[in-house]
Amino acid sequence: MRKRPLIVLSTVAAATLLLAGCAGSPAPESSTTPEPESACALDAKAGATSDAVVVDGEGADAKVTVPADAPFADVERTVIGEGDGDEVTVGDLVSVRYQIVDAASGTVLDSSARGEDGLLPILMDTNQSSLFVAALECNPVGSQIVLALPSSVLGEGASNIVVYAEAVEELPTVATGEPVEPTPGMPKVKLDDDGAPTITIPDGDAPAETKVALLKEGDGPVVGAGDLVVVQYLGVKWSDGKEFDSSWSREATPTQFQTSGVVTGFRVALEGQKVGSQVIVTMPPKDGYGASAGHELEKESLVFVVDILATTAAPQ
Structure with a gap:
């Protein structure tokens, strides 16, 4: 089926591929396709930076504010609202509301606003959708998450970024027509x-x-x-x-x-x-x-x- 392999990327290091909406990489070979895992792939913890981010509103229309003195010392994740659905795991297909924000300027680099009803489908794939795996995994559907990523994990020339994301609904993994x-x-x-x-x-x-x-x-x-x-x-x-x-x-x-x-x-x-x-x-x-x-x-x-x-x- 596939013509070109994809270099296997770590859960966080692939995040720069996803700033344009998780669609910029060629198709993976079969050997790189993720399999469901019982354990979390990253399971980042809350910290000073993710706790300090302020989110006013919800979804793609929310205002995300990052304090100027936020340290961005590590990959951090804070749950600002816990959902009541099934836990999101690697291999799931979910509809997601999100914003990816440049921490220094507050510029929204990408968001789900371009999707129907402000939602985009995301496959929890550690090779191609690692940014969303890091944000959403091991939390219930409906949870609202802030993920802080320091520039040091994103590659040379990158800026600190903050992701605000919510898995809204688990989507079918078979054709329903x-x-x-x-x-x-x-x-x-x-x-x-x-x-x-x-x-x-x-x-x-x-x-x-x-x-x-x-x-x-x-x-x-x-x-x-x-x-x-x-x-x-x-x-x-x-x-x-x-x-x-x-x-x-x-x-x-x-x-x-x-x-x-x-x-x-x-x-x-x-x-x-x-x-x-x-x-x-x-x-x-x-x-x-x-x-x-x-x-x-x-x-x-x-x-x-x-x-x-x-x-x-x-x-x-």
Whole structure:
């Protein structure tokens, strides 16, 4: 599925990638996709700086004030309002209200205001969404959090920043759209009780061109070109029906990437579809790994079933 690897980044050091809305990095290889963890990845504690931040109001409209003499000695996190939902953990998909603020100037570097109803979907992924993992993990849904990050953990030339964030709702990790009548000639798909698919390859020749069909039709936002998407997926080879990649085989943990960072057939399957949809795509080698000389799938036609869980427009 993926064309380019992502360098594995620590929970906090990746924060600079997320100042543009958590959508600036290429798709990870399967080995870097996070698996759910019982323990907190960072579990930052409250301190003098995070305790001193003043938040007036709520969500993207809140006014976040950082004292000029705040020490920013360490990564600190203060819960200013405790929610009553389930605890947020690595691997969860949640809708989030947030602001990321430059501590010195008070400038809002990014916020969820650009999302529908002031919310953006965030996958709790320690590789690509580490800023939000650091802020929200191990607290109940509905909690309001202040996270203070000193420039020393953000890289050369960075400023101290403060994140104000709230996980508003846990989002589904399977497609929730209405089932659609199967398309003749496409592989058959069966779902187990948890929503995990199995694919049966039909008799006949492998596809000469990429074909996409709906299995479920959602009613959420439409995936645009270059969007950051969150999906569950299963990929098998047309030649023998054997699985070669699957989020379902990694503790059923969703994965995220930009549509520009995957093979052509997978991109075509996603762009233009609605969140909540489940699609099946068949593709010849030219739209898969045919251009990757020496790749184990270079000569294989591929089949993917994909649950589209969330989409966020790429930053301008």
